[in-house]
Structure formats: structure tokens, C-alpha cells
Amino acid sequence: MIEQLDENERADALDALGEWDFDDARDAITRRFIFPDFSAAFAFMTRVALLSEQQDHHPEWTNVWNRVDILLTTHDAGGLSERDVKLAHAIDKLID
Numbered sequence: 293m294i295e296q297l298d299e300n301e302r303a304d305a306l307d308a309l310g311e312w313d314f315d316d317a318r319d320a321i322t323r324r325f326i327f328p329d330f331s332a333a334f335a336f337m338t339r340v341a342l343l344s345e346q347q348d349h350h351p352e353w354t355n356v357w358n359r360v361d362i363l364l365t366t367h368d369a370g371g372l373s374e375r376d377v378k379l380a381h382a383i384d385k386l387i388d
Contacts, residue, residue, distance in 0.1 A: 296369040297377075305377045312380055315363065319371030321380055325360045325387065333358050336386065343382050349375045 296319070297305060305321075306314055312321040327333040333355055340362070344350045352363040364380055366373035 294366055294369040294373050294375060296366070296371045296373055301374075302372055305372070305374075309377065309380050309384070311384070314372075315365075318363065318365055320363050320365035321372060321376055322361065322363045323380070323383075325362070327358045327360070330357050333360050336360060339386050340383055343386070344379065347375070347379055347382070349379050351379070 302314070306312065309321065312323045314320075315322050325333070325336060327336060337353070337355060337360055340351065340353075340360075349364075349366070352365075354361045362383065364376035365371060366375050369375075
């Protein structure tokens, strides 16, 4: 079973994920990514999709032209879990 992060674990995770914000209403982390154009945004989404498949954990996301908004939460855990944090770190490595 996947465990939801407790308050201290959540705070530590957010400190380590500087660009990600906490969505209290969804017990999730979110981040907006901006790219030069639609092609770059779509290429990023493709790379995220491949990572997500490897980790068997899939984001909620939206794309409008050069913007990609990602929300990560673990429905099976009822909120933020280590799976979300791991995927967020992997996503960040794609743009560093």
C-alpha cells in the first residue's frame, strides 16, 4: 500500500522541490513550465509521459501553447506520497 506523506515529510519534500507549489485543497504538488513554443512544450510532455510510464505514476496536466501545468498526487494514498516527489524530481531533471 502507498502511504500518504505526513506533515513533516510533506514539508521536507516541498523544501527539496523549490519550484513546486503545494495545493492544499488537493494535497498535491503543482508546477508550471513555460517553453519557447508549442513544439518545445509538446516535446517536454512526451519526455514526461515516458518517465511516467516507467514509474507507473501519471500526472494530471494541461497544455496551452507554450505552457504545461502539472499536478501530482497519489489517488490510492489519498494525497501526496513519495511517488509524487520521486516523479517531480525526475521531471525537474528533464529541464536542468
